[in-house]
Amino acid sequence: MTHIKTIKTRNLCSSVKKGGCGECQTSCQSACKTSCGIANQKCENKAQSK
Amino acid sequence: MIHQYKLGGFNIVLDVCSGAVHLVDDIAYDIIELFEKETKESIINKICAKYFKTSQDEIIECYDQINELKNGGNLFAPDTFEPMAGVLKEKTAGVVKALCLHVAHTCNLNCEYCFASQGKYNGERAVMSFETGKRALDFLIENSGTRKNLEVDFFGGEPLMNWDVVKKLVEYARSIEKKHNKNFRFTLTTNGMLIDDEVIEFSNKEMSNVVLSLDGRKEIHDAYRVDYNGKGSWDKIVPKFKEFVKKRGNKDYYIRGTFTHANPDFLEDIKVMLDLGFTELSMEPVVCAPGEKQELTKDDMPIVFEQYEKLASLMLERKKEGRPFTFYHYMIDLKGGPCIYKRISGCGSGTEYMAVTPWGDLYPCHQFVGDEKYKLGDIFSGVTNKDVQNEFLSCNVYERQECKDCWARLYCSGGCAANAYHSTGNIKGVYKYGCELFKKRMECAIMLAAANELDEEE
Numbered sequence: 001m002t003h004i005k006t007i008k009t010r011n012l013c014s015s016v017k018k019g020g021c022g023e024c025q026t027s028c029q030s031a032c033k034t035s036c037g038i039a040n041q042k043c044e045n046k047a048q049s050k
Numbered sequence: 051m052i053h054q055y056k057l058g059g060f061n062i063v064l065d066v067c068s069g070a071v072h073l074v075d076d077i078a079y080d081i082i083e084l085f086e087k088e089t090k091e092s093i094i095n096k097i098c099a100k101y102f103k104t105s106q107d108e109i110i111e112c113y114d115q116i117n118e119l120k121n122g123g124n125l126f127a128p129d130t131f132e133p134m135a136g137v138l139k140e141k142t143a144g145v146v147k148a149l150c151l152h153v154a155h156t157c158n159l160n161c162e163y164c165f166a167s168q169g170k171y172n173g174e175r176a177v178m179s180f181e182t183g184k185r186a187l188d189f190l191i192e193n194s195g196t197r198k199n200l201e202v203d204f205f206g207g208e209p210l211m212n213w214d215v216v217k218k219l220v221e222y223a224r225s226i227e228k229k230h231n232k233n234f235r236f237t238l239t240t241n242g243m244l245i246d247d248e249v250i251e252f253s254n255k256e257m258s259n260v261v262l263s264l265d266g267r268k269e270i271h272d273a274y275r276v277d278y279n280g281k282g283s284w285d286k287i288v289p290k291f292k293e294f295v296k297k298r299g300n301k302d303y304y305i306r307g308t309f310t311h312a313n314p315d316f317l318e319d320i321k322v323m324l325d326l327g328f329t330e331l332s333m334e335p336v337v338c339a340p341g342e343k344q345e346l347t348k349d350d351m352p353i354v355f356e357q358y359e360k361l362a363s364l365m366l367e368r369k370k371e372g373r374p375f376t377f378y379h380y381m382i383d384l385k386g387g388p389c390i391y392k393r394i395s396g397c398g399s400g401t402e403y404m405a406v407t408p409w410g411d412l413y414p415c416h417q418f419v420g421d422e423k424y425k426l427g428d429i430f431s432g433v434t435n436k437d438v439q440n441e442f443l444s445c446n447v448y449e450r451q452e453c454k455d456c457w458a459r460l461y462c463s464g465g466c467a468a469n470a471y472h473s474t475g476n477i478k479g480v481y482k483y484g485c486e487l488f489k490k491r492m493e494c495a496i497m498l499a500a501a502n503e504l505d506e507e508e
Contacts, residue, residue, distance in 0.1 A: 019389025040381035
């Protein structure tokens with residue numbers, strides 16, 4: 001019996017390899033302006049491996 | 051590190067460092083809770099006693115599944131990211147990719163809760179000239195290195211009070227972006243008072259995003275968002291916002307509200323926004339000095355937490371009914387969100403993002419404008435106050451002791467430097483109320499993302 005359902009997510013440890021291009025949106029820019037959250041940002045790195 | 055919680059009928063286990071999200075049954079949930087604290091034998095004995103109707107073999111099987119996840123790096127993954135904390139900012143040091151242009155330090159509303167002190171930022175009223183704005187755009191291009199996407203916010207005060215300059219700046223940016231291999235993304239943040247057909251047409255062509263300030267219920271909105279005669283602005287702006295959004299097509303917008311001590315039950319305001327036909331929503335806790343009447347109190351917190359949970363339920367319900375809506379702080383892309391460098395680097399204020407005053411001074415972000423000791427320099431001579439910039443450069447999630455044990459650290463990136471400064475006097479401090487609200491929002495966001503993923507699979 002399966003007790004665990006794992007949701008598909010980007011592996012953060014793997015993102016070490018091709019991450020860090022800096023193209024993604026600056027945090028809080030364009031919407032909230034009063035708090036910092038980076039979770040809602042899109043990755044804009046065309047070369048990244050998900 | 052893991053974070054486990056129950057919400058929306060799900061048992062959720064977040065593996066903080068791998069980013070993995072697991073939905074588990076009660077047996078797995080309890081085993082995971084004990085997994086790193088006790089021996090296998092002790093855990094199996096305890097779980098067998100609690101779930102006596104389940105066979106021991108099945109419980110052992112569940113234990114082994116958890117162990118497999120751990121061995122596969124999807125549970126209890128260690129934090130190996132600290133050495134990379136300064137890497138992204140060092141790599142991109144000197145690169146600026148986003149500016150908040152304060153085109154008008156003046157406003158046609160007189161909102162008591164305004165962090166910008168009615169648009170003046172504790173200074174004189176002023177508007178940005180075209181020449182200053184043009185120089186700011188040139189400064190951005192000159193300092194953007196290889197970054198292609200450049201973000202520019204037209205902010206204030208009320209930017210529509212300097213609309214001709216906004217339009218000219220957009221035209222200027224469009225005329226030079228191809229030559230420099232750049233792509234400008236503009237945002238307009240407005241209170242709506244001066245919106246007309248021409249503003250709508252231009253913005254819907256040129257602005258990647260528009261942020262429209264509306265607090266929700268008329269009586270709530272009109273309590274703070276008043277003109278200089280004390281008259282509420284709701285009746286005037288709502289029809290304009292409706293028209294703006296109707297004509298916007300698929301382009302981004304946010305109806306952005308602020309909630310205060312007057313409306314910790316802000317879900318009622320969100321419902322009003324929905325009833326008006328808006329579907330892209332953002333509702334923010336007020337930012338104010340400690341002790342001000344609009345400040346959210348300790349007693350407000352349980353109400354706010356409940357609102358966040360009810361909001362998540364409402365989103366699930368409406369999605370099932372085919373009437374989905376977006377809440378800015380619940381947007382989370384589990385499959386393609388930011389990489390680890392971004393997650394540990396902090397927000398970018400003072401380094402890749404700066405605010406520009408009407409006369410061309412640079413500040414780390416819009417929330418520092420007017421605080422002279424945080425002036426970084428100006429668009430003519432560049433950043434001259436290296437001490438302040440270095441403070442922001444070294445600001446990352448591992449700089450804050452309190453963040454080291456926090457499960458949400460890779461979602462907030464250490465939080466807002468301005469909120470930290472205003473609540474603790476230090477940009478590397480921690481704004482505790484803000485953290486509590488953020489964590490609740492992330493719990494809801496992850497639950498919604500998981501629920502949606504399950505829906506899609508089915």
